[in-house]
Amino acid sequence: MKTVYPQIVTSADMLKSTIQLEQLTKKLKQNNAKAAAITNSRLYGLLPFWHALQEQQIKPVLGLTVNVQLDSHIVGLVLYAKDHNGYENLLKISSSMETRDITVLPKRWLEAYKKGLIAVYKGGSSTSQEMLTELQMIFGTVHFYLAMERPNGEKLAHEEMIIQLGEQLSIPITAFHMSRYIEKEDAFAYEVLNAMDQSLKMTDHARLKPSTNSLHVLSKEEWSEWFADVPTWIDQAEQMLNSCNVTIEKTASIMPKYPLPEKKNSKDFLRELCEDGLRKRIKDVTKSYIDRLNYELSIINKMNYEDYFLIVQDFMNFSKQQHILTGPGRGSSASSLVAFSLYITDVDPLRYGLLFERFLNPERITMPDIDIDFADSRRMEVIQYVVKKYGQNYVSQIITFGTLSAKAAAREVARVFGFESTTLEAISSFIPTKPGITLKEAYTMSEKLREFIQTEDIRKKWFQVALALEGLPRNASTHAAGVVLSPIPLVDVIPIQSGHEDIYLTQWPMKEVEQVGLLKMDFLGLRNLTIIERILKIINFKQSNPFTLTEIPLHDELTFQLLQQGDTTGVFQLESAGMRQALKQINPTKFEDVVAVNALFRPGPMDSIPLYAKRKAGHAPVTYEHPILEPILKETYGIIVYQEQIMQIASKMAGFTFGEADLLRRAVSKKNREVLQNERVHFVQKAIQEGHSDQSANAVYDLIVRFADYGFPKSHAVAYSVISFQMAYLKTHFPVAFYSALLSTATGNQAKINDLMMEMRQREMVILAPSIFSSQRFFTVEKGGVRFGLQGIKGVSHNFIQKLLQKRMERENKWEDIFELASDLSAVHFTRKNVEPLIKSGALDEFGLDRSTLLSTLDAAVKYAELISPTEESDLFGGDSSHFGKSKYIKSDPLPIMIKLQFEKEVLGQYFSEHPTVSKKKLLTDKIINIWDILQTTTDMPVKIVGLIQEIKRIRTKKGEAMAFLTVQDDTGSLSVTLFPEEYAKFNTLLKEQEMLVITGKSELRNGRSQIITKFMEK
Secondary structure (H helix, E strand, O other): OOEEEEEEOOOOOOOOOOOOHHHHHHHHHHOOEEEEEEOOOOOOOHHHHHHHHHHOOOEEEEEEEEEEEOOOOEEEEEEEEOOHHHHHHHHHHHHHHHHOOOOEEEHHHHHHOOOOEEEEEEOOOOOOHHHHHHHHHHHOOOOEEEEEEOHHHOOOOOHHHHHHHHHHHOOOEEEEOEEOOOOHHHHHHHHHHHHHHOOOOOOOOOOOOOOOOOOOOOOHHHHHHHOOOOHHHHHHHHHHHHOOOOOOOOOOOEOOOOOOOOOOOHHHHHHHHHHHHHHHHOOOOOHHHHHHHHHHHHHHHHHOOHHHHHHHHHHHHHHHHOOOOEOOOOHHHHHOHHHHHOOOOOOOOOOOOOOHHHOOOOOOOOOOOOEEEEEOOOHHHHHHHHHHHHOOOOEEEEEEEEEOOHHHHHHHHHHHOOOOHHHHHHHHHHOOOOOOOOHHHHHHHOHHHHHHHHOOHHHHHHHHHHHHHOOOEEEEEEEEEEEEEOOOOHHHOOOEEOOOOOOEEEOOOHHHHHHOOEEEEEEEEEHHHHHHHHHHHHHOOOOOOOOOHHHOOOOOHHHHHHHHOOOOOOOOOOOOHHHHHHHHHHOOOOHHHHHHHHHHOOOOHHHHHHHHHHHHHOOOOOOOOOHHHHHHHHHHOOOOOEHHHHHHHHHHHHOOOHHHHHHHHHHHHOOOHHHHHHHHHHHHHHHHHOOOOHHHHHHHHHHHHHHOOOOEOHHHHHHHHHHHHHHHHHHHHOHHHHHHHHHHHOOOOHHHHHHHHHHHHHOOOOEEOOOOOOOOOOOEEEOOEEEOOHHHOOOOOHHHHHHHHHHHHHOOOOOOOHHHHHHHHHHHHOOHHHHHHHHHHOOOHHHOOOHHHHHHHHHHHHHHHHHHOOOOOOOOOOOOOHHHOOOOOOOOOOOOHHHHHHHHHHHHOOOOOOOHHHHHHHHOOOOOOOHHHHHHOOOOEEEEEEEEEEEEEEEEOOOOOEEEEEEEEEOOEEEEEEEOHHHHHHHHHHOOOOOEEEEEEEEEEEOOEEEEEEEEEEO
């Protein structure tokens, strides 16, 4: 007997199965399976299933489990694709249900999509002749089967009745068994998963338990034994699955079409647009530009990618018309002159020596891939434009699946087991926070986790189940960037489902969408473009002649000074401590230096930064492995930094075409020994033909091998460095607008706001306190300074701010006192919870009273609001409460300065009026150094600071001695302070959070960051 599996539900059917493909194929192979069917409730996981089984030479059968509304009953059916027509109908059935969010398929839809499908109805106690006749009418006698299960090999009570009905209506009966886990021992883990799916605990009485504990993948012996008396049923199952023959191999790319003007073809229209664009962008179009454009267009035409470029330029054009900020380019597309001419990118590839073959290689045909960055706040507008232009049925966003990580699996299973919330928190802390960590790794690494598991049997059981469920898909969401565009309705090629804002979502993730030949485009949201957009809005407010990014020169001296100082907080790609250090080392004096820093600052290549800096400064000689390399490597001082340089070396030395050179670069970077040797022979032979010696050819090849996986795409580095430089320029020339936009974007991230404001104070920029009369929701520019935004005050609700701003706009005069404010806002909004943080922040200081008096009066003001305006609609005195009389302020002594500052810290995240260390510094006669000055220096030196302890981390050395790391802050910044065991023993008693200390020691640079090694400390 050949083993076949008619009903396998895989883990892709979220939380409905624990079966993962790798385990499944192993099991099927072991069981000598000839065919197996996937029967999920959606078409999730269908393509990987097909490929995985094909690879193992097991016949994959594609099915879908649906509920159907018949005339008088709802019945469950399993539908199998018999042929390609049936497969297409499965796509349509699933898509129809999922785009309408319905769980039951109407009978008329089933009738419309039945062609090429086989239907199987599983007989149950409620099965009737009428029901079966109705199904038989739809599918006929050949494509309709009755199925019988025997859980654990036991006959069900209704089996005889089903056999009789089958005989009466001449419906063949097939042996059936549903698999939701691999081994019988996995039954409990599946039951836990099932409880998770129901969002219930194992102890909940409402929980629906699995009907049987035999939903495993049956062995050959179990099939034979369980259905020993009815071997024909097993034969029917085999015949049925064998009659299904679907191939879903990709035949060709499904390239979308651009709607052309009348009497135009895409080749000519693309050329017209390119030639026109090039003339506008380049003042003097030389022969080299014309030759390059012709060459690129010839490759694009050969690959039939004209429509792709037309589509991209069209939505880029829309973005520009709508003033949606787009990036200058991203990835390899910046190396295309066609993309530059069409205003898709803003990088002139000839000026920077960028190679088209790095983007589209005629020697290696792949789908084009132009990734576009948009201001993240407006990205959806562009996607909606594309949907509107090409039609809802032709455009879709791409699904992505989240899986149960180690922590998520551990916590979810613990929750289902009914563990206390404190235990759940403890479990999270036992699992090390490391990207991609597995539970097995956590078990090895964490002694606390091992101890926790060993103490109770229930915990051992918990861990076994968590291990079994780890990695299973648990939720679906929308891919951050991917959009798919098709020339034919998507449902003809892939299954879709409803998404957000009337845009469909594919049921398959990106890899599977590309596998069937559809074109994926990336619409990426870049937060830094939104920041730039905000800065420009502030600069151009009430300006008749607006400033644009095109006015920014890439050779501005003041901007280079800012970069040389590493003063790059808020500057795209250049913010990290290591990157600042690299900038200080390299001392950029031209735009190409910024490009080099962006490319070099990665693990591996960053080892070349000191050499680049020395050679640039003339402190080390620039050498070349061979004279032929000089023109290629001159701009990077003889160091290979870019992938394009590797391609140029192969072209120059061995006569490779750039296409061949790109293949060489890709092959060599994989470090496969056999490939390396083959490519060496190829390279050396061709270099010898070009007139070079064996020795020099081998030496240059060794250089290529060493740098192949270090090289960075220059096209990407140039494009992103444009954004870096633009932001650095804006910071240099428009600092108030820059910080205002950056602070607004950082709302909610208190640490970021504090860092920015400390920097502003160092620059002696004006920061205006929050004010109910002047502050907007976010930070704004006012009187040449930045006004604190109301949203930055902790504890004030979004609705309150909205109401306050609305009422302020409606008024002719300012509120005279807190009582007028209370009656205007009504008791709905004027509550202690909303107003107390405002008082503590200083936002009500303009009433001319001390904050202590305002806080003492607050309850009286709340009562006043409740009396005068209990709701927004009811104002007992028709807006005039004067005859009722105002309440009086309850006078209080002024707040002590430290209490006032603590309140500010509580609601603003910082000491706003004055940092506590300022007054301490004034009292001391010694030379006190500001933390800011220590952070700016790269040399070690003796220091004395006044610092407020923010955080204390006590640890033990390998010898078991206690020591500590502190984070201390003054009015200019914060930094790390180390106490080694000897100093820790002396000063441990002083270490308390918020304690102000005078610290003497030595500053030193570690991992690009300054720190202080303590010698002495006192209060």
